Amino acid sequence: MDRLLTRARLPAAALAAVVGLGLALPANAGDPAKGKGVFAAQCSMCHSNTKGGPTILGPNLYGVVGRKAGSLPGYAYSSGMKAAGFVWTTDQLKIYLPAPRNTVPGTKMSFAGLKNPTQLDDLVAFLDTLK
Numbered sequence: 001m002d003r004l005l006t007r008a009r010l011p012a013a014a015l016a017a018v019v020g021l022g023l024a025l026p027a028n029a030g031d032p033a034k035g036k037g038v039f040a041a042q043c044s045m046c047h048s049n050t051k052g053g054p055t056i057l058g059p060n061l062y063g064v065v066g067r068k069a070g071s072l073p074g075y076a077y078s079s080g081m082k083a084a085g086f087v088w089t090t091d092q093l094k095i096y097l098p099a100p101r102n103t104v105p106g107t108k109m110s111f112a113g114l115k116n117p118t119q120l121d122d123l124v125a126f127l128d129t130l131k
């Protein structure tokens, strides 16, 4: 613990290196720059993320944090997603993304789930910048 606290007082460049190793990241923080890479690798084949971006297989995710599930006008959601009834918060995304079909029964999002907690935090931090 002492060693971690000492690391936290290191200058920014050194701290960035430590964070890069994943040693000093507080739980749930998340690095949006890294999350952008996770999105590119795991989500961009089905989702656009720019304002007014196109439907690919899934709905555009620009502004998803704060949006009611299943509510983007013009997108043909599954009845499961339309019935979800919650608003996408960062916490809700962290529940959904590791296990989409368990969280929203009947969803047509064919994605097994993002299990890596660091990638999940980074990705959700990135989604939270899309506004």
Ligand code: HEC
Binding pocket: 039, 042, 043, 044, 045, 046, 047, 057, 058, 059, 061, 064, 067, 068, 069, 070, 071, 072, 076, 077, 078, 079, 080, 081, 082, 088, 097, 106, 107, 108, 109, 110, 111, 114, 123
């Ligand atoms: C194989 C394609 C595919 C992949 C990969 C995929 N999705 Fe989806 N996603 C969909 C589809 C299709 C829907 C619509 C689900 C429905 O209507 O049940 C969806 C719905 C969603 C929704 C709900 C949006 C809303 O407007 O309510 C979120 C949030 C979401 N996806 C996030 C992600 C993220 C983040 C990733 C990457 C980790 C991802 N998805 C990967 C296809 C995909």
